[in-house]
Structures are given as structure tokens and as C-alpha cells.
Amino acid sequence: MREIIIITGAGKGIGKSIALDFAKARVNNHNFQPLLILASRTASDLETVATQCRSYGAETDCIQTDIADMTEVDRLVTTTMERYGTIDCLVNNAGVGRFKALAEMTEEDFDYTMATNLKGTFFLTQKVFAVMEKKRSGHIFFITSIAAETTFKSSSLYSMSKFGQKGLVETIRLYARACNVKITNVMPGAVYTPMWGEVPDTLTNLMMMPEDISAPVVHAYLTAERTSIEELVIRPVGGDIAE
Numbered sequence: 001m002r003e004i005i006i007i008t009g010a011g012k013g014i015g016k017s018i019a020l021d022f023a024k025a026r027v028n029n030h031n032f033q034p035l036l037i038l039a040s041r042t043a044s045d046l047e048t049v050a051t052q053c054r055s056y057g058a059e060t061d062c063i064q065t066d067i068a069d070m071t072e073v074d075r076l077v078t079t080t081m082e083r084y085g086t087i088d089c090l091v092n093n094a095g096v097g098r099f100k101a102l103a104e105m106t107e108e109d110f111d112y113t114m115a116t117n118l119k120g121t122f123f124l125t126q127k128v129f130a131v132m133e134k135k136r137s138g139h140i141f142f143i144t145s146i147a148a149e150t151t152f153k154s155s156s157l158y159s160m161s162k163f164g165q166k167g168l169v170e171t172i173r174l175y176a177r178a179c180n181v182k183i184t185n186v187m188p189g190a191v192y193t194p195m196w197g198e199v200p201d202t203l204t205n206l207m208m209m210p211e212d213i214s215a216p217v218v219h220a221y222l223t224a225e226r227t228s229i230e231e232l233v234i235r236p237v238g239g240d241i242a243e
């Protein structure tokens with residue numbers, strides 16, 4: 001049976017790798033038929049990822065979405081429901097980060113960070129969870145961060161937003177356990193992705209790669225029906241690198 005999987009921020013970095021690993025999982029397991037709904041703000045990125053996913057035999061649908069815009073969040077869910085009638089998995093991966101000293105953070109930085117990481121993630125989750133609660137099955141992943149539990153001097157707004165996401169994870173789990181829905185909080189340390197911009201080799205050598213996160217995510221989704229992998233904390237072997 002087809003499994004309808006929404007991945008936000010699927011155009012780059014960790015989200016792209018999650019999409020590709022779901023598609024690749026189909027190669028060794030023909031009973032697994034993912035239909036990947038790829039969502040982010042840049043349509044051209046989504047088309048590139050979709051082409052790669054289809055080369056592994058997965059079906060795809062690109063829905064250009066800014067999750068900071070509640071009309072677009074609503075459209076992502078209603079379009080998916082109209083086209084496919086259900087949602088089996090949501091990967092809340094889309095996220096933004098602006099890293100600088102506390103004194104340099106502006107109101108615009110605050111609003112930009114919270115609109116995606118908190119408001120968009122909350123309302124998308126609320127709408128998708130309603131679908132899963134009704135059918136009494138489903139799996140929601142949150143790609144939060146080790147910054148949901150650890151602070152760094154340059155990450156005040158980012159950490160606030162990620163601590164907030166963790167609050168949502170723990171609240172929604174109270175509802176989810178009662179209706180057979182799985183919730184997984186994925187907390188990666190530093191991963192080399194476009195989010196970091198230009199990074200010197202000395203630093204990239206200390207970081208993880210997107211596939212180090214996507215492989216455990218897909219494994220958690222495909223694990224036994226009776227089992228919920230609730231938390232994945234994934235760090236570079238040398239520990240955290242930011243200050």
C-alpha cells in the first residue's frame with residue numbers, strides 16, 4: 001500500500017537526504033511504496049530532488065510551500081488530502097537559523113526564526129495530527145537539534161525556537177500515545193548543510209553529513225509497528241563544535 005509522507009524543507013540539506021533515503025528504501029523493500037510530498041519555498045530544488053527520488057522508483061509530488069505562511073500550511077495539508085486521502089508520515093524538518101551575538105539580534109531575526117521554527121511547525125503539526133488521530137495511525141518526526149537542550153552564545157533565537165519545538169514534541173506525545181501515533185524527536189549536532197554557509201575544511205572535518213541523520217530517520221519509520229523510536233540524539237564523534 002502507498003504511504004503518504006510529507007517532508008518539509010526537502011529541497012536541501014537534511015530534508016533532501018531524508019527524501020532520498022526514503023526513496024532508496026524502496027529498492028530493497030518492494031512492499032514499501034512511499035509517495036513523497038516534497039515541500040519547501042524553492043520549487044527548482046524540489047524538482048531536482050523529485051527527479052532523483054523517482055530514479056529509485058518512489059512516487060513524488062512537489063508542493064511549493066512557505067510554512068511561515070499559514071495559508072500555505074493549510075494548502076499543503078488540504079492539497080495532500082484532496083489528492084491522496086490520507087497522511088501517514090510528516091517530517092517536520094524545515095527550519096532556519098541566524099547565528100550571532102545576543103546584542104546583534106533584531107526584531108526581524110526574531111520574527112523570521114519563530115515564524116518558521118515555531119509557528120509554521122506548530123500549525124502544520126496540528127493539522128496533520130488531526131488526520132492521524134482520526135485514523136489512529138501515523139508517525140511525526142521533528143528534526144529539532146541538540147540546541148533544543150544545549151545553548152551556545154551565538155544561538156539565542158535558534159535555541160529558543162528549538163527548546164520550543166521540544167515543548168511541542170513532548171506535549172503532542174501525550175495525545176499521540178493514546179491514538180497509536182508515533183512521535184520521534186531527532187536531535188542532531190552539527191551537520192554540514194547549506195544552513196552553515198561557507199565553512200572552512202578544518203570545521204567540515206568535525207561535522208556530520210546529512211545521510212548520518214537521514215538513515216536513522218528512515219530506520220525509525222520502518223521499525224516494527226509495535227515499537228516507537230521516540231528520540232534520536234546524533235552527534236559528531238568529537239562532540240559539539242559551536243560556541
Ligand SMILES: NC(=O)c1ccc[n+]([C@@H]2O[C@H](COP(=O)([O-])OP(=O)(O)OC[C@H]3O[C@@H](n4cnc5c(N)ncnc54)[C@H](OP(=O)(O)O)[C@@H]3O)[C@@H](O)[C@H]2O)c1
Pocket residue numbers: 008009010011012013014015039040041042045065066067068093094095096097116120143144145146187188189190191192193194195196
Ligand atoms: N545543519 C545542522 O547542523 C543542523 C543541526 C541540528 C538540527 N538541524 C535542523 O535540521 C533542519 C534542516 O536543516 P538543514 O541544515 O538541512 O538546513 P538547510 O540546508 O538550510 O535546509 C533547510 C531546508 O528547509 C527549507 N525551509 C526553510 N524555511 C522554510 C519555510 N519557511 N518553509 C518551507 N521550507 C523552508 C529550505 O528551503 P527553502 O529555503 O527553499 O524554503 C531548505 O530546503 C532544520 O530544522 C535545522 O534546524 C540542522
